[in-house]
Each structure stands twice: as C-alpha cells, then as structure tokens.
Amino acid sequence: xxxxxxxxxxxxxxxxxxxxxxxxxxxxxxxxxxxxxxxxxxxxxxxxxxxxxxxxxxxxxxxxxxxxxxxxxxxxxxxxxxxxxxxxxxxxxxxxxxxxxxxxxxxxxxxxxxxxxxxxxxxxxxxxxxxxxxxxxxxxxxxxxxxxxxxxxxxxxxxxxxxxxxxxxxxxxxxxxxxxxxxxxxxxxxxxxxxxxxxxxxxxxxxxxxxxxxxxxxxxxxxxxxxxxxxxxxxxxxxxxxxxxxxxxxxxxxxxxxxxxxxxxxxxxxxxxx
Amino acid sequence: xxxxxxxxxxxxxxxxxxxxxxxxxxxxxxxxxxxxxxxxxxxxxxxxxxxxxxxxxxxxxxxxxxxxxxxxxxxxxxxxxxxxxxxxxxxxxxxxxxxxxxxxxxxxxxxxxxxxxxxxxxxxxxxxxxxxxxxxxxxxxxxxxxxxxxxxxxxxxxxxxxxxxxxxxxxxxxxxxxxxxxxxxxxxxxxxxxxxxxxxxxxxxxxxxxxxxxxxxxxxxxxxxxxxxxxxxxxxxxxxxxxxxxxxxxxxxxxxxxxxxxxxxxxxxxxxxxxxxxxxxxxxxxxxxxxxxxxxxxxxx
Ligand SMILES: Nc1ncnc2c1ncn2[C@@H]1O[C@H](COP(=O)(O)OP(=O)(O)OP(=O)(O)O)[C@@H](O)[C@H]1O
Ligand SMILES: [Mg+2]
Numbered sequence: 001x002x003x004x005x006x007x008x009x010x011x012x013x014x015x016x017x018x019x020x021x022x023x024x025x026x027x028x029x030x031x032x033x034x035x036x037x038x039x040x041x042x043x044x045x046x047x048x049x050x051x052x053x054x055x056x057x058x059x060x061x062x063x064x065x066x067x068x069x070x071x072x073x074x075x076x077x078x079x080x081x082x083x084x085x086x087x088x089x090x091x092x093x094x095x096x097x098x099x100x101x102x103x104x105x106x107x108x109x110x111x112x113x114x115x116x117x118x119x120x121x122x123x124x125x126x127x128x129x130x131x132x133x134x135x136x137x138x139x140x141x142x143x144x145x146x147x148x149x150x151x152x153x154x155x156x157x158x159x160x161x162x163x164x165x166x167x168x169x170x171x172x173x174x175x176x177x178x179x180x181x182x183x184x185x186x187x188x189x190x191x192x193x194x195x196x197x198x199x200x201x202x203x204x205x206x207x208x209x210x211x212x213x214x215x216x217x218x219x220x221x222x223x224x225x226x227x228x229x230x231x232x233x234x235x236x237x238x239x240x241x242x243x244x245x246x247x248x249x250x251x252x253x254x255x256x257x258x259x260x261x262x263x264x265x266x267x268x269x270x271x272x273x274x
Numbered sequence: 275x276x277x278x279x280x281x282x283x284x285x286x287x288x289x290x291x292x293x294x295x296x297x298x299x300x301x302x303x304x305x306x307x308x309x310x311x312x313x314x315x316x317x318x319x320x321x322x323x324x325x326x327x328x329x330x331x332x333x334x335x336x337x338x339x340x341x342x343x344x345x346x347x348x349x350x351x352x353x354x355x356x357x358x359x360x361x362x363x364x365x366x367x368x369x370x371x372x373x374x375x376x377x378x379x380x381x382x383x384x385x386x387x388x389x390x391x392x393x394x395x396x397x398x399x400x401x402x403x404x405x406x407x408x409x410x411x412x413x414x415x416x417x418x419x420x421x422x423x424x425x426x427x428x429x430x431x432x433x434x435x436x437x438x439x440x441x442x443x444x445x446x447x448x449x450x451x452x453x454x455x456x457x458x459x460x461x462x463x464x465x466x467x468x469x470x471x472x473x474x475x476x477x478x479x480x481x482x483x484x485x486x487x488x489x490x491x492x493x494x495x496x497x498x499x500x501x502x503x504x505x506x507x508x509x510x511x512x513x514x515x516x517x518x519x520x521x522x523x524x525x526x527x528x529x530x531x532x533x534x535x536x537x538x539x540x541x542x543x544x545x546x547x548x549x550x551x552x553x554x555x556x557x558x559x560x561x562x563x564x565x566x567x568x569x570x571x572x573x574x575x
Contacts (some may be wrong), residue, residue: 075463080382108465118457121478130474131464180460187464 032087056236063242065225073110074103111184115196117176119168131187150182174205194224317545345543353520360431365438373446396440404504407433425507428516449483485566499524
C-alpha cells in the first residue's frame, strides 16, 4: 500500500524519545488495530503517554478516539463485535493484551470516566465504595475515610457531606460527573482515562473538572479525549491527533498547536475541516 | 394567523389524547368494578348467603349431595395455594435465572433462538401441557410412588411451573435488557465481575420489570384451570401432602358450575369462591405494587 507522506506517523514507536526531558512512558500503544464486525476502525495506531502528564487525544468525529481509549483499559471488548486484531499496549512495561493478562485487573488499575455520567442505583456513599467493596483495597482505611477522601479530591465533599445516604441519582450532572471520578479514584487507579468528560457540562462544571485534572496530574497519568481544542491546549502536555483510525501526529501540545507537521492536523487546528 | 392556528391544533390534539386516555382508563376500571359487583351479587355474599364466612372458608366440607348439603371451599383454596405456591416457587428463581442468562451471558445466537422459543412455549394451549404432564409424570408417579392414580398437587404444581416459566423468563430477560448499556459498561469498567454487577446494579435497575414478571406469573398460575383440572386429581378432599389429590378453586368452579341450579345455595357458594379468587388476585397485585415501591425507595434505583 502506498501511504502518502503526510499519512505516516511522526511519532516513532521504538525507543528513541524525541525529547529527553520526557519521563518514562506509562502507556505505549504499538501498531494497534481494531475492527468492529470486521470493519477496520483503528489501523496501526501508535501513541504514548508519559508519567505525570496529560495526553489529549483529538481528531474529527468517528476517527476512533473513544475506541482507542477503550482499548487502553480493555473495556472495548465489552462490545461484542469489537476485536483487537494486531498490536499491543504496554502499560508500565506490562502488556495489556498479553496472554495471561486479566482484563478485570487492567480495569481496576486503569479507570475510565465516561462522557455521560451515570449513577449506580445506590447511595452517594455506596457509589464511591462500589469498586472498593469488590477489590477490598481498604488499606487500613474505614469506609467513611475512603468516601471522604475521594469526595474531597473531586471537590464534592462539602456539597454532599450531609446527604451521603441519598440516592446518587439526585445529584446534578456536574456533581454526578465528579462522583464518577471519585468512584474511579476509590479504586486506587494507576492511570485515568477520560472520554469527553466535560461535553455534558456547563462552563463552570467544566472548569472544575479541568482544575481537578490538573490537580490529579502530579499523581496520575491522564489520557483525555476532547472535542474542545481550547481545552486540550489548557490542560494537556502531549497531544495525539487521530484521523480515520490512524495516528497522524503526536507531539507536545505546544508544538502540535503551533507547528503541526501534518497538513491535515494543521487544517483541523485552524478550523478548515472539522 | 397561521401560527395562531397551529398552536390551537396542537393544543386541541393534546387535550384529545388526554381525554382518550382517561376514557380508556375509566373503561378499564369500570369493567373491573362491574365484574366485582356482578360476582358479588350472584354470590349474595353479605346478603342472604347461606353460610357464615368462617364455615364457608374453613370449617365446612364441600358436600352438596349430603343432607343437609354444605358448601365449604377449604379444600379448594388450600389446593390453589399449594399449586400456585409450588409453581411460582420454582418458576420465579428459574425464570429470573434464565432471563439473566439470556440478557447477560448467552451468545447472540442463543438469544436469537431462545427468545422466539419462549414465545412459542408461552403460546402452547393448556390442554397440551395437561397431556404432556399426564404422559410424562402421572403414569410414572403411579409406579414410582405406588399410587393407584398418579394425579396429585405436586404434578399440577410442576407442570404449572413449566407453563408459567416462559412468561417469567421472557419478562425478566426484557427487564434486564432494559438496563442501559453505558451503566453496564461503567460498572464493568471498574474491574468487577459479572456476578457483582448483576447483584449490585442489574437487579436493582431491573426491579420494576422483575416485579411485573412476578405479577404476570402469579396471575397466570392462579387463573390456570385446564391443566390443574387434568393433573391435580379433581378430588373433593383436603390435601395433606403434595402427593395427595386436590381441587384448586378454578377446577372446582369449572367442574360444578354446569350442573348447578341458578341462585341455589351451591350456585351462590361457587360465585363466592369466584369472588374470593378475584379478591386474592387483586390483593396480591396491590401487595406487589406496594412492595415494588418500597423496594424502589430503598434501593435508590
Ligand atoms: N459498537 C460499535 N459497533 C460498530 N461500530 C462502532 C461501534 N462503536 C464505534 N463504532 C465505529 O467506530 C468508529 C470510531 O468510533 P469512535 O466512537 O471511536 O469515534 P470517536 O472518535 O470517539 O468519535 P466521536 O468524536 O464522535 O465520539 C466509527 O466509525 C464508529 O461508527
Ligand atoms: Mg467518542
């Protein structure tokens, strides 16, 4: 197959870091291909995320951003028709698609925050404890301590501390999204994936989530899919541009947004195509 | 002008829909009330009914030929209770299990085969189930348990369970399937097992539908006549064990009503039994309804 110059990925999958100041790679996506019902959706995607950094995945609708994100904690296979046909993802050097890998353990360690927050049918407090009650990662903390610390981290504690036993479905959408993040944090994850976490939220709630992302960054690598280029610029350190199932370019956010190498990336960023 | 006209039409159709739905509701309720009133009147319960309620329900035997005749229905409602309880006790857990399996675990082709299969099973006439029970169980019970005639409450309950099962299973499967996919994905996304998601999320979310499944199964089991008539033995005697013969209320009514003089004591007793069946069905539905709301409150669904 003849690949036009601009369709090749500028990010080199093997060893040599472009920027020696970068830390170790937490996620290393190598030549990943995914099909839905035999239809190819991701084609040889390469990407990486660095420790204590935010990676933003941007690109047109339908380019495979959500699909890529869902491969990164093995929730893609919850969709019956989806198959990873080639490639692998290394997380802290471990293969996510290796033979002995338990997808449940992957999901415990790498949590996902979805576009539309949904409450589990239980109280606010029990929502936070949902994963803990299964994984038993109490680590000597009581349930009240876990609820409090997780809700504190997402800035929800003061708003809900008097109604922890109320049904979570009574929260506003913005509060619910923060509850979903608290629910993920209670798992003690080693990375967080977010799929357009702010697209259902108003500007104030959006700003709160962005603050939260920046506050979590020193402890956790974060990968976020966003349609909002301004948001990607505000919060991310690295940006990956996906187009039609291919990774066209990855670089520091600064460089991607000021000097994109790829013509399509340039068009997208300057708003010529969308 | 046009805008004004448009607004009027919209408003008019809204009002019509509202009125029609009230009409439909009113008709339904009116039929129910009429039925109760009619059955009550024919039974003359409360006015000139020949027995007191305790005699009728508990103390007196059903002996219309005796002198003096007596028309107690203790044996019948006990039989109904046993047969219905047995069938639902089996069909509900099994049906929920099948529903859960179909909606959550089964590969797609199994779902595609099972769903229509359940509908076919639900549509098979009761006589066929009666014959089936007769051929498979009644004959064998005669040899296994050394019974002169194999019909008994146990067989009626078992076959009734088989009859109710497709209703419970497909309604339950529908209820589980109705739980939003993104909720499932979020729950699994936290790295927990399928069993944990079922227990903590799916069951609670599907609860209203599961209650509907129970109500449906119950109505079907209580009202089923032909199969229990064929399999329970249709004998006027108070059953003492599951292997005894019995005569559920519906069987009593069908057996006796044809040869009864209108407005006789026996006629009144039969309508009174019908009335009791009706009240039980209504009462249980109300109970299920309250339970459902109680549960929903508690589970925060
Ligand atoms: N469950 C599915 N079954 C079949 N095809 C799917 C499924 N989910 C996604 N796809 C297809 O995969 C491709 C990529 O979808 P994906 O959701 O990853 O895009 P996206 O970049 O996240 O888009 P958006 O920005 O609109 O969220 C699309 O062509 C989509 O139609
Ligand atoms: Mg998406």
